[in-house]
Amino acid sequence: MKIERVTEPDDAAVEAVGLLLRQLSPRRKPPSLVELTELAASPGTTLLVAREGDAYLGMLTLILYRVPTGLRGFIHDVVVDESARGRGIGEALTREALRLAKSAGARTVELTARGEREAANRLYRRLGFEPRETNVYVWRPG
Numbered sequence: 001m002k003i004e005r006v007t008e009p010d011d012a013a014v015e016a017v018g019l020l021l022r023q024l025s026p027r028r029k030p031p032s033l034v035e036l037t038e039l040a041a042s043p044g045t046t047l048l049v050a051r052e053g054d055a056y057l058g059m060l061t062l063i064l065y066r067v068p069t070g071l072r073g074f075i076h077d078v079v080v081d082e083s084a085r086g087r088g089i090g091e092a093l094t095r096e097a098l099r100l101a102k103s104a105g106a107r108t109v110e111l112t113a114r115g116e117r118e119a120a121n122r123l124y125r126r127l128g129f130e131p132r133e134t135n136v137y138v139w140r141p142g
């Protein structure tokens with residue numbers, strides 16, 4: 001199993017991202033090839049995938065962004081295929097994202113995980129993430 005960055009998505013990557021996304025947010029529309037290509041080309045955005053041969057076993061997206069308080073990181077859309085869970089793939093994806101964030105000079109890396117996502121919450125705490133006392137707000141257009 002290897003962790004790699006998606007730089008030039010193809011149809012296989014689009015299909016894999018769609019299958020993985022369905023296991024995270026079943027109602028969310030998966031990205032098209034054009035959207036995934038845009039994502040891969042976005043400065044500060046890194047789409048990592050875990051691969052074994054041709055199979056895509058998991059993914060994670062790291063965002064690095066600069067604000068007046070410094071370079072910050074955010075991790076989104078972490079998912080490992082149901083058939084491959086419990087093998088350390090989620091850990092390997094997250095560790096690679098943290099390595100990239102640290103070497104870029106990020107001061108913090110944040111993520112959110114709903115309480116019912118037990119495996120995710122255990123994983124993140126095991127890797128050193130601490131719950132932060134703040135209110136998380138979301139705004140949606142319309």
Ligand SMILES: CC(C)(COP(=O)(O)OP(=O)(O)OC[C@H]1O[C@@H](n2cnc3c(N)ncnc32)[C@H](O)[C@@H]1OP(=O)(O)O)[C@@H](O)C(=O)NCCC(=O)NCCS
Pocket residue numbers: 023024077078079080081082084085086087088089090091092112113114117119120122123126
């Ligand atoms: C959270 C998630 C990415 C973890 O991926 P993973 O590759 O299984 O992660 P790891 O193997 O590195 O470890 C995760 C933990 O869950 C346990 N686990 C999860 N699924 C398991 C399974 N099917 N069999 C055995 N153990 C499992 C692992 O043993 C480990 O527990 P520990 O921390 O107490 O040792 C994966 O469970 C997942 O995709 N869940 C659904 C989507 C989701 O919740 N994403 C996170 C959004 S915040």
